[in-house]
Amino acid sequence: MSTDTEFHIHHDSAEKVGRRERLGVRLLIVADGSFVFGMMFSWFYLRNLNENNAWLPKGVHTFTTASGYTAAIGLIIAALAHRAGEMNHGLRRVSSIVVFLALLIGAVYQWHQMAHMPFIAHDDNGRPFYNGAYASNWVLVAGANMFHYLLGAFVALGLVIRGYRTKLDPVLEEWRQRTAGSWFTWIAISGILCAIAASFK
Amino acid sequence: MTTLSHAPVSTRPIPNPKRSLITRLNMGTGIIVGAIFCWGTYYAMRAGRDMTDSHNVNKVLLASMLMWSFGFLVGIGALIGPFRWLIGKDLTAEEQLYLAGDGQGVKRYFKYCTDHKVVGIQYLVGVMTMLGVGGTMAMMIRTNLATPGSHLVTPNVYNSLVGLHGITMIIAMIIVATGPFGNYIMPIMIGARDMAFPRLNALSWWVLFTAIPVLCSAWFLGGIPTGWTAYAPLSDQAGPGMNAFLATIIIFAVSTAVAGMNITTTVIAMRAKGMKWNRVPIFVVGATISVALAIPAFPTFMLAMIQTGMDRTIATGFYDANVGGSGWLYANLFWIMGHPEVYVILIPGVAALMEIAPVFVRKPLFSYNAAIAGFAGIAGLSVLVWAHHMYMSGWMPSLNGPFMITTEFISVPTGLLFLVLVGTLWRGRPWMKLPMLSVYAFLWNFLIGGITGVYLSDVPADNYLHGSMFVTAHFHYTLMGAAFTGAMAGLVYWFPKMTGRMLNERAGYIAFWLIQIGFNVLFLGMFMAGAQGQPRRVADYAFVYEHSNMISTAGAYSVGIGMITLLWAVVHSWRNGKIAPMNPWGAKTLEWTVPYPVPLENFDVEPIITSDPYGYGKAAN
Ligand code: HEM
Ligand SMILES: [Cu+2]
Secondary structure, eight states: OOOOOOOOOOOOOHHHHHHHHHHHHHHHHHHHHHHHHHHHHHHHHHHHHOGGGOSSOTTOOOOOHHHHHHHHHHHHHHHHHHHHHHHOGGGHHHHHHHHHHHHHHHHHHHHHHHHTOTTEEEOTTSOEEEOSHHHHHHHHHHHHHHHHHHHHHHHHHHHHHHHTOSSSOHHHHHHHHHHHHHHHHHHHHHHHHHHHHHTOO | OOBOOOOOSOOSOOOOOTTOGGGGOOHHHHHHHHHHHHHHHHHHHHTTSOTTSHHHHHHHHHHHHHHHHHHHHHHHTTTHHHHHHHTTOOOOHHHHHHHTTTTOGGGGGGSOOOOHHHHHHHHHHHHHHHHHHHHHHHHHHHHHTSSTTOOSSOHHHHHHHHHHHHHHHHHHHHHTTTTHHHHHTHHHHTTOSSOSOHHHHHHHHHHHHHHHHHHHHHHHTTOOSSTTTTOTTHHHHOOTHHHHHHHHHHHHHHHHHHHHHHHHHHHHHOOOBTOOGGGSOHHHHHHHHHHHHHHHHHHHHHHHHHHHHHHHHTOOOTTOGGGTOOHHHHHHHHHHHHHHHHHHHHHHHHHHHHHHHHHHHTSOOSOHHHHHHHHHHHHHHHTTOGGGGOGGGTSOGGGHHHHHHHHHHTHHHHHHHHHHHHHHHTTOOOOOOHHHHHHHHHHHHHHHHHHHHHHHHSHHHHHHHTTBHHHHHHHHIIIIIIIIHHHHHHHHHHHHHHHSBOOOHHHHHHHHHHHHHHHHHHHHHHHHHHHHTOBSSOSOOOGGGHHHHHHHHHHHHHHHHHHHHHHHHHHHHHHHOOBOBSSTTOOOSGGGGSOSSOOTTSOSSOOBOOSOTTOTTSTTO
16 A cells, blocks of 8 residues: 555546546436437327327317427527637626526526416316327426526526636636537527427427 | 555545535435425425325325435535535535545445445445345245245235336346446556546435335335336326336436446546557446446436326326327337346446456457457347337337347347357366356356347247246346346455455355356246246236246245355455455456555556456466
8 A cells, every 4th residue: 555645636637627527418418318319209109199189189279389499499599609608708708697597587488388388178176187198298398498497507507607716727617618518509409309399289 | 466464444634624514414414304305395295285186196205205315415415516516616625535535434435425436335235235125025926926826915015026126126237237346346447546527426326325215115105016117007007106116217317327427438538548449358348338328228218207207297198098198108218228228237247257257267358359349239239129028019010020130130249249258268277266157157047048038039939928927037047147147256256356355255156056056947947937828927827837936936045045145255255254365366457456445546656558458378468
């Protein structure tokens, strides 16, 4: 055993750590991507199957085609704003606030949408249920968006606050911005995919 | 070879980051906060809800279980790191050192400890606990089935036993090799100082830990009627115990995603200088391919559980045909995960044996490239075969043919794995130690497991065999005969590095033979029963199956006694075993170059790799 009494937690270069973190996040995106793929599968599978003609039972109201896209708009704005901050570092403080606000407002909107689903029916005992596989899938997709909004907002808030700290390693922070960029881009793509699926009634 | 007496764990002063919450939190505070969150949620949500409506019951239970898990993580301090990141005050070096647990002795095993060696031991103990619980259920199942017409347990309890045995064992087997050895040994094997994300490493273990009481709670909530596959719509309609199953899988999926990305990143980004891809030890390659396969596979299982949970709580209808849902959706999502998952289980076990074989025949691994091709081929094909579990479900009969072909194709890369092992043994002079015996046991068991798999993949044959004990016997030959055998070999092989002591050989031999002979008796009996037509998952059976079942139960008792012997050997040797030399097997991989106890950062001097690790019988290696 070594006899030294000094601690030396080993530190890799910020460059290395940053790269590593981005790889880790990208792998998590693969996992999340597989989840989103599963949702798409559910959507189109149940739609094509149309079991008991109950994909959209008669008389059930639907969202408009635009609804899916409006739900995703916060995600898209966030991704674009972050990108702008990447291209012009002078904008970074502003852009990261925009990212955060877009995600926060998007989350509120998504919440509003979920609270006003037009396709909820009531059974004989007056208990609510989601009428039709379209309805079931819609809640799921909205829930996934919501999850992305909240996690994204957490990351964005961190970047805003950290932007004002001076003691942080600039190289590592630079990598973290890029890593966050991977995540913001992905959640925007996922939002768009969900919106496309949701436009198939 | 050097022999070391055990040095005291550390003489360094324990880092003490003052005013930091970190030093006060441990498993105990985790349990307390988790319990508060759980009961708080339970009572708050119950209030004013009509608890005669099953949807409300499910809502309350599911939320309470998930809040337990979350509360535990809060209480053990898992969220301190993310919170400190959020406010831009990252953990200081001193705090990180404290989290690594240096010099904290046994206490660190009960903390949010980031040292990969601690996490490895935590996983090992966790796996052994799960195998113990799952094994006890197995013994009850076999005892009930010993004779026809026995009423040891009621049919409902029998259903729960089968289902909970199944899922407990599946979870245990998923982590059996990558948990303990992937965490403890693998970073050392590649010359790394720790995992890529030490805090996430601790997270993956403690998240998994929270799933254990949740799964156990199923027993107190009336059990589960669905078997480990949790098929819908039965799972939609099942009683409150089903919530425990759902919550377990959701929690477990988080743990695997985190662990999978951590191990994959570590191997890709943290290898020592000079360890090019063709110099990475084969166990590392296998473990990485396995967890990397789990990354895309498990989320679909999680999705299926979330959909079931939504059906049960907020009355969606993913699996309810009345409102346009379908059980086929579930079967697809489940098996898109389920088949890759069986290889997630198999590959690390085989890879451990491939690591071991060259050491004990003192020859290089026969065709490293074929081994990689085998693993990669299996991983690639495994996502294209899922519907062989659904031939008889009526889903797309026109696809049965194509799925039969893809399934049978998997035998090709699987054959490569055999080739590599047999080639390594060929004309070698094996040193017949316990790990080596497992290599032979694996070859025998997996031959049977693999070939019966080919029978099952044949649509006409499966028409008869599906849903019978034959299937149960097949997958036990693969899961237990192959993957568990590999993991047990790994345990014996790496025990000296993980505990500093040799595993008691005599007890080990006795356990090995009791388990292997008992196992073969048990499942050959079950093949007979299945071929005769006995359905699986049924509490009782007709007299014609009497003999085969008796044989199976006899074998099961032998396995049970063997397992207890193994447990005794592990516990006894851990405490009083012979002190292990640094490299008891004369192996060439890096983990044998570090002393026990392994220093906090593994290596005093960063190793530089100049050759592959299997240069046995070559000069100057
Ligand atoms: C050559 C390789 C293999 C082939 C061709 C194969 C084929 C099959 C087929 C066709 C079935 C479905 C039978 C039915 O339900 O009617 C099946 C079931 C199963 N196999 Fe395999 N298998 C192979 C290897 C493995 C391995 C390596 C494992 C695990 C490590 C495994 C685990 C299972 C499990 C768990 C089931 C049953 C699941 C259930 O219904 O509960 N198989 N196998
Ligand atoms: Cu399969």
